[in-house]
Structures are given as C-alpha cells and as structure tokens.
Amino acid sequence: MNDTASGATETDYSATLFLPETDFPMRAGLPDREPVWLQRWQDMDIYALQREQAKDRPLFTLHDGPPYANGNIHIGHALNKVLKDLVSRSMQMLGYNSAYVPGWDCHGLPIEWKIEEQYRARGKDKDEVPVIEFRQECRAFATQWVDVQREEFKRLGIVGEWDNPYLTMSFDAEAQIARELMKVSMSGQLYRGSKPVMWSVVERTALAEAEIEYRDYESDAIWVKFPVTAGAHRDAAVVIWTTTPWTIPANRAISFSSRIACGLYQVTAAPEGNWAKVGDRYILADQLAAEVFAKAKVEAYERRADVGAGELASIACAHPLAGLAGGYEFAVPLLDGEHVTDDAGTGFVHTAPGHGLDDFGIWMDSTRLLRERGIDPAIPYAVDDAGFYTKDAPGFEGARVIDDNGKKGDANNRVIAALAEHGNIIARGRLKHQYPHSWRSKKPVIYRNTPQWFVYMDKPIEGAEGDTLRARALNAIDRTKFYPSAGQNRLRAMIADRPDWVLSRQRAWGVPITVFVHKQTGEILKDEAVNHRIAQSFEEEGADAWYKPGAARLYLGEAYRAEDYEMIMDVLDVWFDSGSTHSFVLRNKQKWPYLKFPASMYLEGSDQHRGWFHSSLLESCATNGFAPYDSVLTHGFTMDGEGRKMSKSMGNVVAPQEIIKQYGADILRLWVASSDYSEDLRLGKEIVKTTVDAYRKLRNTLRWLVGNLAHFRKEDVVAPADMPELERLMLHRLAQLDEGVRAAYKDYDYRKVVTLLTNFMNIELSAFYFDIRKDALYCDPISSMRRKSALTVLDLLFNALTAWLAPILVFTMEECWLERHPEPGSSVHLQLFPHVPAEWRDDELAGKWQLIRAVRRVVTGALEIERREKRIGSSLEAAPKVFVADPRHIAALDGQDLAEIAITSAVQIVEGDGPAEAFRLEEVPGIAVLPAHAEGRRCARSWKVLPEVGSDPDYPDVSLRDAQALRERAAAGL
Incomplete structure (x- = not known):
C-alpha cells in the first residue's frame, strides 16, 4: 500500500x-x-x-574458397566465414535452396615445412624417408588441423555440411585434379619450358604470383658501363643501372627504347680517384643524364652529340666482366624494347634473360636477330635452386645470392668488387623499395630461369578455332557480376597482363603433374586410356599411387615402353588444386546434388583477385571455356582499432576465440x-x-x-x-x-x-x-x-x-x-522471410504521422526540461498546452489523442503561435508548448492524473478505463 x-x-x-x-x-x-x-x-x-525443406526451390550456391589446414583460425577467417554464412542463410530465407559445403586446401609447402621441422628436431633426414611415408605424415598433419578448424568455424554459428566437407587431399578430389590437368594437356595448353619464375631459395620451389607479397627491402644499386666494341661511338660506354648486381654475370644484352632521346656525354671534371674519370664518354638518356652524373660524383660534363635509335641498334658492347675467368668474351647487343622508360636509371636496361620476365621476353623475341648477328641465344643457368652461382657464372661459382634464412649472401659484394677491378662501375648506392617476398616464409625471392610446366595464355587452344585462354578468361570476367564493382577491373587487368601460368612445384606434398614425356622427342604423351588408368588409381589409392614402384609401367600399359618415357615428378601448384574445386565439388551431383555449376558466388578477401578467383577462372576457362562463378564478392582485411595491420609483435591481434569466450x-x-x-x-x-x-x-x-x-x-x-x-x-x-x-x-x-x-x-x-x-x-x-x-x-x-x-x-x-x-523441431532457421502484404503500405498515413510525431517531439522536449528541473516527476503529471500555427499540423492532429501519443494525462491544443516564453524547437517551426500540471487525482493503476478518478463507485481510486479493465478481469476469473 x-x-x-x-x-x-x-x-x-x-x-x-x-x-x-x-x-x-x-x-x-x-x-x-x-x-x-x-x-x-x-x-x-x-x-x-x-x-x-528447400529441395524444390531454385538453387543458390556459394562455393567455399578453401582455407589452408595448418593452424587455428584467426580474425580474418572469422570475417570470411561469417560473411559466407550471411550470404548462405539469407538466400535460404529469401526462398532458395542455399546449401553450403565447406572445404579445405590440404596440399602444399607450409605443411611440408611443418613435417620437415619435426624431422630436423629429431635429427631425421627428409631425403632418406620414402616419399609415400613423407606424404602420409603430411596428410595426417592436415587432417588434424581440418578437425580443429572445423570446430572453430562451427562455434561461429556457421551452418553447413560439416560432416561431409570437401578436402583437396581426398582421393576423389586428387583424382579429379589430375583429370583436370590431363584435360589441359590433351587440349595442347600444357608445355614444359625454360622461363624465369619467382623462385624461393628458402623454400626451394617456384612460386606463383598469388604467392608473392611486396615488402620493404634495401637493395644494392650500381651504375655499370658496358664499353662499346662495335657500331657507332666505340670510344664510349653504355651505362646501365640495376638493383640486382648478382644478375650481372647472367647479362646477355642491353635494352633501349627508340622513343627515348639519348645523347653522348663526356666527363670534364671529377674528383681524383673517382670511378667516373675525366674524359670518360657515356651514352645516356637525356632525361636521366644529370641524375647519373650526380650519383657518379661527376663535377662537370658536356653533351657531345645526339645518339639516335639507328645508331643504338647497331651497337654491340663488351661484357663488363670480360676477361674474368675467360667466361664473358661475347658481344652484348642493344635491343629495342617497349618496357624501357626514362623514369629512373639511365634509360638503358641491363638484360639478363634468365632473371627477369621482360628480359626473357625481349631476348626470345630477338632470337632471329641474335643469330643473324652471330650471337648464341642460349640462356645461362647462372644460379641454382639453393641460390648458389653455377658454372654458368665463371669466376663466381659457389658464391650465394640468398642463404637458407633469406639473408643476402656474398654474391652482390663479389660482383661489385669484380666490376670495380675491371673499371666498369661508375657509382653505387642503396635503394629501399618494395621487393617480392614469399607470402609464406616472408623471405625475399629471386627470378630464376628453370625448366617448369606452364599453361599457355595466348596459344590457340586445340579444337577451339583460335580461341586462347586469355581471351576466354577476359570474356568470362565481362560476364561476371562483381561486388564491389571495382573488382572486375582489378581482375581484368591482372589477366590481361599476366604471363603464362606456371603450374609446377619442386616439392613432394601435392597432386603430381600426371604426364609422361617422350625422352627422345620431348613430346607429351596424349592417350585417354593412360589418363583413365591414372585417374582410376587415384580414386582408389589417392595421388600416392603415382609414387609406387612400377607405377609408370602400370599406367603406360602394353602400348608403350616405360623406359622410353620420363614420368614427371613435380607436383602441381596448390592454386591449381583449389582452382579445380568446381570440378569435384560443384559438379559432383552424386555427393552434393543441391549444388550448381557455375556457382552463384565465390566470396573471399580482395587478395584473392590474384589468388583463388584468378586460378579458378583460368582453370575453368581452360577445361570448360567459361568462369566457374556467376558473381564474385570481395571483402577487405581486418585491422586493429587504429587502422593498423594486426601483428603479434605489436600485440594488437584480436583473436576470434577470445571475443567468443568473453562476449x-x-x-x-x-x-x-x-x-x-x-x-x-x-x-x-x-x-x-x-x-x-x-x-x-x-x-x-x-x-x-x-x-x-x-x-x-x-x-x-x-x-x-x-x-x-x-x-x-x-x-x-x-x-x-x-x-x-x-x-x-x-x-x-x-x-x-x-x-x-x-x-x-x-x-x-x-x-x-x-x-x-x-x-x-x-x-x-x-x-x-x-x-x-x-x-x-x-x-x-x-x-x-x-x-x-x-x-x-x-x-x-x-x-x-x-x-x-x-x-521439438522448431527453429527460426527453418523459416522464410515472412510475406508482408504490399497493401499495408500507406504513404499518405505515414506523411500525416510524420507531422504528428513532429508535434510530439516538441512536447517531449518541453517536458524533459520540466523533469530535469524537478517540476514534474513523470510526463503523466503533465497536461501541456500545445500551440499549433501550421494548418497542416492542425489537420493531422484532428481526431487524435495527443495526450496518449505524448504520454501525458491531458493535452490542450490551441491554434496560434503561442506566447514568447513557450518552448519551441528550431527544426519544428509553428509548434509551441506551455507545460502545465494535470488536474485531478492519480489513477492507482495506470498513474494517469485525471478528473474522472473517483467517479466509479466500485473502483474509486482508478480511472473509468481501468475500472472497466478490472471488471472484465474479475468476470474472466483472473
């Protein structure tokens, strides 16, 4: 009471x-x-x-890009998987059959590394372990982490086919990956070539563009002169600039551009003992000459003559290491190349065809010209897989470019010292710049010419009437929907400019490149019966079958002699594995009948424009002729609260497990x-x-x-x-x-x-x-x-x-x-978004209530002051006078109970502007409010203050409305 x-x-x-x-x-x-x-x-x-429930609905398939099975999930995984779940669940509730089959990428170098680390810790030599035994250990390692990640993803509330996911290492997947590779081979798109590829000395394998990230790196920079020995200006030297001095022993040409103005310059003043000496003559791009002389500490110089493109094309130079170990006694030609600019350097590009794509490209394009000039077009293999100079780098054999820890070896210093000794270096320095690193080891990589397996980007596909993989991929991009739309141009630019796709890796844990090469002719064996036997054995035993004794004879059968063929032991780039997932997931109707191909959507982080989106597009275009997806959605990366990249060393990593545990x-x-x-x-x-x-x-x-x-x-x-x-x-x-x-x-x-x-x-x-x-x-x-x-x-x-x-x-x-x-069996996740009748929409009513709510806002604003000043306790103690000058508001309020709407006990509405002291809101002109106390007694049930309280004989302490409510409750036995 x-x-x-x-x-x-x-x-x-x-x-x-x-x-x-x-x-x-x-x-x-x-x-x-x-x-x-x-x-x-x-x-x-x-x-x-x-x-x-959804078996008869249209299919929507979000195909899962497989995370790598080698550690606990991080916040980036959580972001990615939650976004996928948002797509899948919402499309299900919009009326689709939106199945989600999660998957994992299980092959590749990081897992091999982990097993090798375990070996090293036990003093075990990997090379002494049978390859199948090693692969089985890799498989067990991946299985363990699949199980861990599966539970972590489920804890995020992700709904999916967790008991029947796809794994790139499952036998059926390995068989299909091999089939896809053999389709590429049968269509004439696969070839073995010698070409510079990104090579990780630390990991001992070639890397794809998708496996490269660019990091700050300090390189040695040198300006080197190549003495002219033939053609015009034999008393001069062509000067090049490079940040990879270790590639000088592999130099075979100098590239120039006929679009760049060049001149003959002579040094007229220089410090005593300087590398660039008085009287030296250099051929340089006019735009860069001043910068070169500044780097060379030249005090004065003069421009002696123009040097035109015709003169440059006739020039041949001596190698700057000529005379060293008798290995550089060949002419170095000048080649006109579109890749040459005068943005930096000297206007002339040192060209080592074994260590750069542009270098390789112009060298190969000039093969005929080289032969006409009596120059051997062979490309040297100057650096081996461990980063050591080979015999193709005379005088430096045994020096090392990068060591096993990713640190600089002695190669640069030895080359620079030799150039100085020969009098062919005019300046040196250091340059901090963005340099390619392996995204796994985080160590610098090198371009290195090695025999690898490639897929042609521009060679016409057999049976496709001149169609090429690049043309197919570009057409497919144009037919794909991108979220956000900028992703389309990004992927298109990458495909338009990319070189041939390098597929091979010199590792053990993966799907082998299942082809045979004739030892005499070098031709790839194309035989569907052989391909079938390979795929069938993989279905039964997995890719380990390739490594079993006698496998070659089994696959080749009676039609071929095993001793006539080379069985390729390189494994496929894991991007080919994941790029093939559409073939053994989306098209596997026996295992997943509710998936469709092409997928409705691929969804990953924006880095996958060069990764999974890219490799999936190329693989599907190579084998199907079109993209494996209708749309592509990309998301950004996770940063800390200040917008910095998360890093363990900075201590700003936010783990999803910790958020889940706390919140x-x-x-x-x-x-x-x-x-x-x-x-x-x-x-x-x-x-x-x-x-x-x-x-x-x-x-x-x-x-x-x-x-x-x-x-x-x-x-x-x-x-x-x-x-x-x-x-x-x-x-x-x-x-x-x-x-x-x-x-x-x-x-x-x-x-x-x-x-x-x-x-x-x-x-x-x-x-x-x-x-x-x-x-x-x-x-x-x-x-x-x-x-x-x-x-x-x-x-x-x-x-x-x-x-x-x-x-x-x-x-x-x-x-x-x-x-x-x-x-039992009830769940909101078995519902569709409810049907909301369109006829409920009433814009006229909404417009009217917009005016009413504006009046309410002024009233509540006035009463808030009354409460703050403790003149009233609650709004039900008030009965404000509301002045309304705007006819629209007056019309809107007609017939409305403003007291109910404003939660007061009464309201008096008065037409007019109201007195000056009335409360007003600037954003609601024409409304003014004078607060006042409500008259009457407070209802003991609803707390409204009304004159009528006390007029009901049965319930004298409540309002008439509340008295009726009490009677009805009593009648209902409540």
Whole structure:
C-alpha cells in the first residue's frame, strides 16, 4: 500500500496489469548459452532439414574458397566465414535452396615445412624417408588441423555440411585434379619450358604470383658501363643501372627504347680517384643524364652529340666482366624494347634473360636477330635452386645470392668488387623499395630461369578455332557480376597482363603433374586410356599411387615402353588444386546434388583477385571455356582499432576465440554485419564495446516484445482495416522495411540491413510505438480493440524481426524464437522471410504521422526540461498546452489523442503561435508548448492524473478505463 497525497491509502493494482512475462533473459550469457543451440542444431540435423525443406526451390550456391589446414583460425577467417554464412542463410530465407559445403586446401609447402621441422628436431633426414611415408605424415598433419578448424568455424554459428566437407587431399578430389590437368594437356595448353619464375631459395620451389607479397627491402644499386666494341661511338660506354648486381654475370644484352632521346656525354671534371674519370664518354638518356652524373660524383660534363635509335641498334658492347675467368668474351647487343622508360636509371636496361620476365621476353623475341648477328641465344643457368652461382657464372661459382634464412649472401659484394677491378662501375648506392617476398616464409625471392610446366595464355587452344585462354578468361570476367564493382577491373587487368601460368612445384606434398614425356622427342604423351588408368588409381589409392614402384609401367600399359618415357615428378601448384574445386565439388551431383555449376558466388578477401578467383577462372576457362562463378564478392582485411595491420609483435591481434569466450559469437557476427566489408575492417576494444551496446539495445527491444506477446491470443487477431492509425502506421513501416531488407540482403549489403533494423527497433519501436502503447498493453480491458490491435502488430513484428535478424544473430534469434515456439523441431532457421502484404503500405498515413510525431517531439522536449528541473516527476503529471500555427499540423492532429501519443494525462491544443516564453524547437517551426500540471487525482493503476478518478463507485481510486479493465478481469476469473 502507498500513501497518497491526501493521506489515504492506495491499492496495489500491479498484479492486475498485463505486464511482460518472459524467460528470455535481459543478460544474454552468450558464451555459455550459444553451445546449447549448437548442440540442438546438431541433434536435429538442421542442415539436412533445410535441404529437405528447400529441395524444390531454385538453387543458390556459394562455393567455399578453401582455407589452408595448418593452424587455428584467426580474425580474418572469422570475417570470411561469417560473411559466407550471411550470404548462405539469407538466400535460404529469401526462398532458395542455399546449401553450403565447406572445404579445405590440404596440399602444399607450409605443411611440408611443418613435417620437415619435426624431422630436423629429431635429427631425421627428409631425403632418406620414402616419399609415400613423407606424404602420409603430411596428410595426417592436415587432417588434424581440418578437425580443429572445423570446430572453430562451427562455434561461429556457421551452418553447413560439416560432416561431409570437401578436402583437396581426398582421393576423389586428387583424382579429379589430375583429370583436370590431363584435360589441359590433351587440349595442347600444357608445355614444359625454360622461363624465369619467382623462385624461393628458402623454400626451394617456384612460386606463383598469388604467392608473392611486396615488402620493404634495401637493395644494392650500381651504375655499370658496358664499353662499346662495335657500331657507332666505340670510344664510349653504355651505362646501365640495376638493383640486382648478382644478375650481372647472367647479362646477355642491353635494352633501349627508340622513343627515348639519348645523347653522348663526356666527363670534364671529377674528383681524383673517382670511378667516373675525366674524359670518360657515356651514352645516356637525356632525361636521366644529370641524375647519373650526380650519383657518379661527376663535377662537370658536356653533351657531345645526339645518339639516335639507328645508331643504338647497331651497337654491340663488351661484357663488363670480360676477361674474368675467360667466361664473358661475347658481344652484348642493344635491343629495342617497349618496357624501357626514362623514369629512373639511365634509360638503358641491363638484360639478363634468365632473371627477369621482360628480359626473357625481349631476348626470345630477338632470337632471329641474335643469330643473324652471330650471337648464341642460349640462356645461362647462372644460379641454382639453393641460390648458389653455377658454372654458368665463371669466376663466381659457389658464391650465394640468398642463404637458407633469406639473408643476402656474398654474391652482390663479389660482383661489385669484380666490376670495380675491371673499371666498369661508375657509382653505387642503396635503394629501399618494395621487393617480392614469399607470402609464406616472408623471405625475399629471386627470378630464376628453370625448366617448369606452364599453361599457355595466348596459344590457340586445340579444337577451339583460335580461341586462347586469355581471351576466354577476359570474356568470362565481362560476364561476371562483381561486388564491389571495382573488382572486375582489378581482375581484368591482372589477366590481361599476366604471363603464362606456371603450374609446377619442386616439392613432394601435392597432386603430381600426371604426364609422361617422350625422352627422345620431348613430346607429351596424349592417350585417354593412360589418363583413365591414372585417374582410376587415384580414386582408389589417392595421388600416392603415382609414387609406387612400377607405377609408370602400370599406367603406360602394353602400348608403350616405360623406359622410353620420363614420368614427371613435380607436383602441381596448390592454386591449381583449389582452382579445380568446381570440378569435384560443384559438379559432383552424386555427393552434393543441391549444388550448381557455375556457382552463384565465390566470396573471399580482395587478395584473392590474384589468388583463388584468378586460378579458378583460368582453370575453368581452360577445361570448360567459361568462369566457374556467376558473381564474385570481395571483402577487405581486418585491422586493429587504429587502422593498423594486426601483428603479434605489436600485440594488437584480436583473436576470434577470445571475443567468443568473453562476449559470444553473435557479437562477432554483428560486428561483421555492421561493417563495410568492401573496405578494410577495424576491430579493437572500443569497437567491440560499441557492438556489445548495439546488441544489448536490440536484445532489450526483443525481450519487451516477447514479454508482451505472452498475452497474445490467436483468436484476438485484428484485421488491419479495423486497427487504429498507429497500428496501421507500424504495418506501413513493416511493408517499407520488408522491401528495404530484402533488397539489402539481395545486394549483400548487410550493413544496410543492420542500419535499417536497429534504427527501426531503437527509434521507431522502443522510443515511439512501444513507449506509446505500454499503457494500452498493460492497462486496457481484455475486450479493448486497441490492445488487441497492438498485440496483433507485436506478433507480426516478432515474426518479421526474428526472421530478418536470423542470418546475423543466429543464436539470439533462435533463443528468441524458441521462447514462443518451444516445440521439438522448431527453429527460426527453418523459416522464410515472412510475406508482408504490399497493401499495408500507406504513404499518405505515414506523411500525416510524420507531422504528428513532429508535434510530439516538441512536447517531449518541453517536458524533459520540466523533469530535469524537478517540476514534474513523470510526463503523466503533465497536461501541456500545445500551440499549433501550421494548418497542416492542425489537420493531422484532428481526431487524435495527443495526450496518449505524448504520454501525458491531458493535452490542450490551441491554434496560434503561442506566447514568447513557450518552448519551441528550431527544426519544428509553428509548434509551441506551455507545460502545465494535470488536474485531478492519480489513477492507482495506470498513474494517469485525471478528473474522472473517483467517479466509479466500485473502483474509486482508478480511472473509468481501468475500472472497466478490472471488471472484465474479475468476470474472466483472473
């Protein structure tokens, strides 16, 4: 009992109110509760239920780009997998059969390294271990990490075919990868060639462009003169500049450009003992001459003559190491090349065809010219796989470019010393620049000419009437949808400029390059019967079958002699493995009948334009003629809260496991959905805190909604036409939201989904509709149409909000759904997005209520001051006078209960501007409010202050509305 102002007692009517009733807790406890839902989904096999439920719907296939199975997942994995889950779940709820088959990349160097590290720790020599035994250890290692990552991904709430994933090391996958390679071979696209490739000395293998990253590196820079021995200006020297002095022994030419103006320059003053001496004559690009002389510490020089392109083409030079060990006594020609610029250097490019793609290209294009000039076009193999100079680098054999730890060897210093001794170096320095490194070992790589297996980019494909792989790939890109659209141009530029695809790796753990080469002719054996035997053995035994004794004889059969053929022992680049996944996943209808080819979407980080998107495109175009995907979605990388790259050394790494442990996976999922994934995403303590706060608001809104629905009865459903305007306004907003949310999900714009729904729930529901309707829901009689209408709307809101948020907050929406639908087999994830009738949309009504809400905003602003100054306790103690000067607002308010809308006990509306002291808001002109106290007594049940309180003989301490509610409850036995 409470004391009233008059000293009388007041009955406690709280038990007669329809207050919210729910077990849905305010505190989420996600770290403890989420595993409960995971176990429930596993027990009911929700993924299988989704497949059965959607079996007749159109297919949507997001094909999983396989993560590498060699460690715990990091925040980048979490971002990627959550985004994929958002796509897959939302497309399922939009009405598709959206299956998700996860996969893993299991072959390759990093796993080999781990096994080799274990060997070294035990003093075991890898070369003494049979290759099949070694491969089995690699397989076991990958299996272990697949199991670990599988559980970590599941903990994120990712729904998928976890018990039947794809693995690139499964026997059927290895067989299909081999088949795809043999298709490429049969179409004449595969060849063995000698070409400079990115070579990792540390890892002892060739690398693809996708395996390269560029890092700061300090290189030695030298300016070297090549004395002219034939043609014009024999008293001069052509000067080159290079940041790879170790490639000078492999130099075979100098490249120039006929578009660049060059001149003959003479040194007229230089310090005593300087490398560049008075009287020296150099041929240089005019644009760069001053810079070269500055580097060479030349005090004065003169330009003596023009040197035209015709003169340059006639020149031959001596090698700057001529006379050293008798190995450089050959002419060095000048070749006109499009790759030469005058942006930096000297305008002349040192050309070592074994150590650069441009160098190789111009050398090979000039083969005929070289022979005409009596120059041997053979390319030297100056550096071996361990980074040591070979016999093709006379005078330097045994020196090393890079050691096993990725550090500089002695090659540069020895070459520079020899050039100085021969008087052919004029300057040296250091240059800090971006240099290619292996993205695995993080160590610098070199270009090295080695025999490798390639796929032609520009040779016409056999049986394809002049079609080339590059043309196919470019056409496929033009037919693909990219999110964001800039990805299309990025991938197109990469394909347009890329060299032939190098497939071979000099390692052991992978799918072998399953071809035989005739030892005499060098031709690749093309025989479908042989190919079939290879693939069949892989199906039964895996790729280990290739390494079994007698395998060559088994595969070649009776038609060929094994001793006549070389069995290739290189393995495929793992990008070919993952690039082939479409063939053994998307097209495997026996194993996954609900997947489609091409896939609806490939989704990965933006680095995969040069990785999986790239290799998948080339592989599918090579074997099918078109892309394996209809669309490509890319996301950025994860950064710390300050926008810095996450690094263990900086201590700013945010582990998904830690966020889940402290806050729950739904918080991580909300962060992903709330972020602009097209850019790099930031994640730090403050960002997590902001996400937690946003989640808490959403949860509290849902909790209130569920609590009030405890009083909802299906027999009390009210048709929209019979509802009050406020409820019809909410239906209008649902219709608008349905259109916006569906469109955003279809556009994969999850940030927009979150924005639409959080604004609606926080601003339009919690702070407006729920705030107004609390009184009716709690206090109105059982028979009240207003209360029934509100409950009907709450039911519709619940169905829509839980479904719309289900792809994002997978655990919370399941918990919320089961609060109302706890029956076995029930799940929000078995629902579609609800049908929202378009006829609910009422723009005229919405325009009217926009005016009403503007008036409400002024009233609540005025009352907020009254509360702050403690002139009133709650808004129900007020009965403000509202002055309305705008005829539009007057018309909108006609027939409305503004007291109910503004949550006051009464309101007096007066036409006019109102007195000067009235409260106003600048953004709502024409509305003024004078606060005033409500007259009458306070209702003991609803707390409204009304003159009518006391007029009901049975319930003298409540309003007439509340008295009727009490009578109806009593009649119903409540």
